[in-house]
Amino acid sequence: MAVYLTQKSKVLVQGMTGAEGMKHTRRMLAAGTDVVGGVNPRKAGRTGDFGDRRVPVFGTVRDAVEATGADVTVVFVPPAFARAAVTEAADAGIGLAVVITEGIPVHDTVAFCAYAAERGTRIIGPNCPGLITPGQANAGIIPADITKPGRIGLVSKSGTLTYQLMHELRDIGFSTCVGIGGDPVVGTTHIDCLAAFQKDPDTELIVLIGEIGGDAEERAAAYVREYVTKPVVGYIAGFTAPEGRTMGHAGAIVSGSSGTAQAKKEALEAAGVHVGGTPTETARLVLARLESGTRRHS
Amino acid sequence: MDLLEHQARELFADHGIEVPRAEITDSPKEARGIARRLGGRVVVKAQVKTGGRGKAGGVELAADPAAAELTARRILGMDIKGHRVDTVMLAEPVDIESEFYVSYVLDRADGRFLAIASAEGGTEIEEVAAARPEAVARIPVDPAEGVTTVVAARIADAAGLPPQTVDTLVRLWQVLTREDALLVEVNPLVRTRQGRILALDGKVTLDDNARFRQARWGDQEPPRGDPLEAAAAARGLNYVKLDGEVGVIGNGAGLVMSTLDVVAGCGARPANFLDIGGGASAQVMADGLSVVLSDPAVKSVFVNVFGGITACDAVADGIVRALETVHLTKPLVVRLDGNNAVRGRAVLDARAHPLVQQATTMDGAARRAADLAHAG
Numbered sequence: 140m141a142v143y144l145t146q147k148s149k150v151l152v153q154g155m156t157g158a159e160g161m162k163h164t165r166r167m168l169a170a171g172t173d174v175v176g177g178v179n180p181r182k183a184g185r186t187g188d189f190g191d192r193r194v195p196v197f198g199t200v201r202d203a204v205e206a207t208g209a210d211v212t213v214v215f216v217p218p219a220f221a222r223a224a225v226t227e228a229a230d231a232g233i234g235l236a237v238v239i240t241e242g243i244p245v246h247d248t249v250a251f252c253a254y255a256a257e258r259g260t261r262i263i264g265p266n267c268p269g270l271i272t273p274g275q276a277n278a279g280i281i282p283a284d285i286t287k288p289g290r291i292g293l294v295s296k297s298g299t300l301t302y303q304l305m306h307e308l309r310d311i312g313f314s315t316c317v318g319i320g321g322d323p324v325v326g327t328t329h330i331d332c333l334a335a336f337q338k339d340p341d342t343e344l345i346v347l348i349g350e351i352g353g354d355a356e357e358r359a360a361a362y363v364r365e366y367v368t369k370p371v372v373g374y375i376a377g378f379t380a381p382e383g384r385t386m387g388h389a390g391a392i393v394s395g396s397s398g399t400a401q402a403k404k405e406a407l408e409a410a411g412v413h414v415g416g417t418p419t420e421t422a423r424l425v426l427a428r429l430e431s432g433t434r435r436h437s
Numbered sequence: 438m439d440l441l442e443h444q445a446r447e448l449f450a451d452h453g454i455e456v457p458r459a460e461i462t463d464s465p466k467e468a469r470g471i472a473r474r475l476g477g478r479v480v481v482k483a484q485v486k487t488g489g490r491g492k493a494g495g496v497e498l499a500a501d502p503a504a505a506e507l508t509a510r511r512i513l514g515m516d517i518k519g520h521r522v523d524t525v526m527l528a529e530p531v532d533i534e535s536e537f538y539v540s541y542v543l544d545r546a547d548g549r550f551l552a553i554a555s556a557e558g559g560t561e562i563e564e565v566a567a568a569r570p571e572a573v574a575r576i577p578v579d580p581a582e583g584v585t586t587v588v589a590a591r592i593a594d595a596a597g598l599p600p601q602t603v604d605t606l607v608r609l610w611q612v613l614t615r616e617d618a619l620l621v622e623v624n625p626l627v628r629t630r631q632g633r634i635l636a637l638d639g640k641v642t643l644d645d646n647a648r649f650r651q652a653r654w655g656d657q658e659p660p661r662g663d664p665l666e667a668a669a670a671a672r673g674l675n676y677v678k679l680d681g682e683v684g685v686i687g688n689g690a691g692l693v694m695s696t697l698d699v700v701a702g703c704g705a706r707p708a709n710f711l712d713i714g715g716g717a718s719a720q721v722m723a724d725g726l727s728v729v730l731s732d733p734a735v736k737s738v739f740v741n742v743f744g745g746i747t748a749c750d751a752v753a754d755g756i757v758r759a760l761e762t763v764h765l766t767k768p769l770v771v772r773l774d775g776n777n778a779v780r781g782r783a784v785l786d787a788r789a790h791p792l793v794q795q796a797t798t799m800d801g802a803a804r805r806a807a808d809l810a811h812a813g
Contacts, residue, residue, distance in 0.1 A: 166746075219649060244617055244647035245543065246580075252548050253580045282745040285775060297691020302745035303799075306775055321690060323619075324548045350691055353545040376694035379701045380710075384677050387690025387712045389646065390545070400698075417699050419800050 141272040141315040142292065142335035142342070143235060143261070144211065146171065148276050151203050151233070153178045153224045154215035155187055156196060163215070163239075163280050165189050170283035172276040175207035178224075200231040213269060213278050214238045221265065222247040229260040237278045238264035238326070245389075248324045255326065262326025266389065268298035268318035279318065281305075287312040291425065292336035294329050295348035296321050296355075296388065300376060300418060304346060307422035311429065314341040321388025323352070329359035337367050344370045344428055346421070347412065349403055351377030352390045356403035364410040370428045373407045373414040374421040375400045438643045438654065441484045443526045445639035449623070452612045454605055456636050459528035468509035471527045472502040479527040481508040485520040488561070493517045498530065531635055536625035537598050538562050539606060540640075541584075541613045543620065544577065550613065552576045552584065552606070554596035558625035572597075584610035601634050602626065617647030665709070665732055672724040674711060681706025682810045684729035684738035684767075686722075688713055688747065696741045699800060705807035708735045722752070723759035730767060736813035739806035740771045741799055749773040749781030757788045768809045769793045772802035 150167065154160045155177025168174050168189050176195050177187050183198030197203035200212065212233050216224045221243045228236045229251075236255065243265045255262050263270060269279010274288035281298070286305040289312015295301040301318050317332050319325050329347055336342040345367070349356035356375065363371050377386060377393075378400040385392045393399050404414050413428065415421025440448070443461045450456050460471045461484065472479045483495030490496050495517050499505035505527060515522045538558035544551040555573045557565050566573045574595035578584055584592070589606035593599070605626060613621045620642040627637050643654055669676030675690075679697070683705045687693040690712050697707040709729060713721050729738055742752045752773060769792055773781040782795055796802035 218646065242646045244650070245619055245644050246614060246617055246647070249543075249548060249550065249580045280746060282776060285745065295691070297689060297694075299687075299689025299692035299743050299745060300695055301691075302689075302775060303692060303695075303743050306743070323543060323545045326548075328546075348691070350694055355546065358546060374695075376691050376698060379679070379697040379707055380694060381677070381679065386677060386694050386710055387675050391690060391694065416702060417800050418695060419798060 141275060142332070142339050143263070143317065144270050144272045144276050144278050144315065146173070146275040148211045148278070149173050149175045149207055149209045150276065150278055151176050151178060151200065151207070151209040151212040152215065153200065153212055153228065155179065155194070156182050157215060160215040161187060164194065166280070166283065167213070167277050168192055170271070170277035171274070172278065175209050176203040178203055200227045200233065204231045204233065209233065211235045211237065211278055214240060216240060218242040218244065222251050225251040225262065226254055229255040229258040233260055235261045235263065237267070237269045238262060239267065239269060239279055240264070241266040243322070245322070245324055248322060252324065252326045263317065264320040264325060266322040267320030267325070268301065270315060270317040272315045273313050281316060281318065285309060289313050290341065290343040291346055292332070292339065292342035292344070293317065293346040293348070294319060294332035294336070296350050296390070297348060297376065300348050300374070303418045304348065304422060307419060308425055311425070314339060321350070321390050323390040329355050330362045333359060333362055333367055333371070337369055342369065343432065344372065344425060346425060347371055347373045347407070349373065349375045350388070350391050351380050351386065351400050352388075352392050352398045354398065357406040360406035360410040360412065363407070363412055370432065371412045372421060372424045372428060373412045374418060375403045375407070375414065438645055439486045440641040440643065441486060441524070442482065442638060443484055443524070445641040446636070448612055448616060448641060449636045449639055452608045452615070454608045454612070454636050455633060457528045457531050459526050461524050461526045462509070463513065463524050465506045465510035465513065468525065468527055469502045469506035472499060472505035475527060475529045477501050478530050479505050480530055481505060481512060482526045482528065483512050483515060483517060483522040484524040484526055485517050485522055487518045487520050490517060495522065531627060531637060532630045533627045534630045535628050537602065537627070538565070538624045539598070539602070539609060539626050540620065540622035540624070541578070541610060547577060549580060550578045552578055552592045554592050554598060556597040562624065578610070583614065599628060601628070601632070605634055605636070612641070616641070617644045617651055618642060619644050665728060668731070669711070669728045672728065674721070674725055674728060675714070676728060677710040678732070679707050679709050681708045682734055682736040683806050684708045684732065684735040685741070686711045686713060686725050686729060686738065687741040688743065692741065692743055696739065696799070696803070699803040700739060700807060703804045703807035705810050708732055719755035719758035722755035723762050726759050726763045730763065730765070735767060737768045737770065737806045737809035739802060740769060741802065742772070743774050744776035744778060744781070746776070748777040749775060750777045750784055753781035753784035757784060760788065760790055765790065765792050767792070767813065770796055770802050770806040770809065772796045772799055774799070
């Protein structure tokens, strides 16, 4: 099952023919993803060659969808072209657009998220590592070989913290890991992923990774309290971040007293979420929760 | 990037929003001349990117040009919440009948901009909102529609603003969208006794991601007060100076933030945030190390890398090559984990630099770096 992405997903890559696009298409294919096409208006009719696999390049998303039945797109185009790329994907009826591009102006993100929502297209990102359903498919840049299929669902604003947790919990494995991105506005939120994991029969426990800035984690906590019955383990980064400074991710900023790590941790704990002090401790909490769950069932 | 008041004022004026006559200077003598040009009586305002200027004594009415010079002399060089006043703005005083508040802010949770307006302007809007929430109107703006005259009329009506403010609300939306701003705020927006609508003070935050298409601000680097931050910015590094003694270098914003927290959890204080990103070439590693080592407060350095896409042996090669160009004077604790970690650790073992130690876990490495900082 997993969420959003399975082995049945037919994946397009917008910006496949660029250096990053080629590198990551190769990795996605190696992880078993059914990459059915690339999109580049100037290179339509050619192919991208990945060893024994030749991936056709289409001039438009619509052409690609008609020819291949693609339902997912991974967007690698530069920031100036991201809005047009996502708009085109939504117009072509793509169900899921994973926007890897970092540095997209916020007004563009606001515009394409609203546009996509009206047309029923889910956006993951921007400025995100994408998502992976280990053993089935990988849409984005998450390394596929550091973990295996399993029963943990993970949602995170941060790429490397996702990898760290995937690696620490590699013996248990993951249903799906979703990197929602570190920008101030993102298409898919912690709450969307919590709802999806709650419904997913393959997910037994949910790991929620957050960081300073905004109040997405506080909202997620309220959602957990109300709607999530599966165990949730959390981690928040940025307790030592000074007020008013952007910490790497465009959205990671404490403004006045809002967006602090402490407030997020407290909100999650009040909702019954166990919050780790370090990534490693978070992994230990996951193991403990899974073990106690197993004992209860036996 | 936050703009200073006078820069915001200039943007407002460019988009047809009426503002008081004003000029800026960094010289008290010039302040006297400006006051004379503006009619004698002026308001002298410190130009700093922080609130609470008035309470800190950074805003004062001067009765005549001589007083303006004295006031400018007093305010220039002042420290307001850690911001030094390098410039003052002198503005003609305005005959205020009523004060309003209007802004467009990004609502991150909703993924849209929100119009916030109140007929009770002049003070901090948070205070008004806390005391009398019904006095503050908050209206989400549909990004496809924007703020048309009809939408602006709805905002003005909801907040109890006079109909004359509708034009300003529309133009302010144009400032937000055409200039790629994340925040525009006018507080107060005033109606004068003569019935004019004027933006008396304003705040604008521009989107750094939009620099590539904003010719006007594209070349203007945000000013960096800290010399280490300036040096890091010149090398294109994502660096923030902090107050501690453990230098931190890592890959990925989330992991680096987490590393700072883990160091703090070990009883030490991180000296900086430095994200060398995914690729982490030898050059980036060398640049990063040299900036962190040039911080005299740094007693030890913690390099924390999780190899996801990047292979750890490539990172280790980068560290070894960096050691050829950077003279290492402080102990370095390196934690490599993930992709090719075993080979990466072997590369560093082979180099056997006396000041480089390795640790296999993030928590263990942080503890080591903290201990070394305390010993140093």
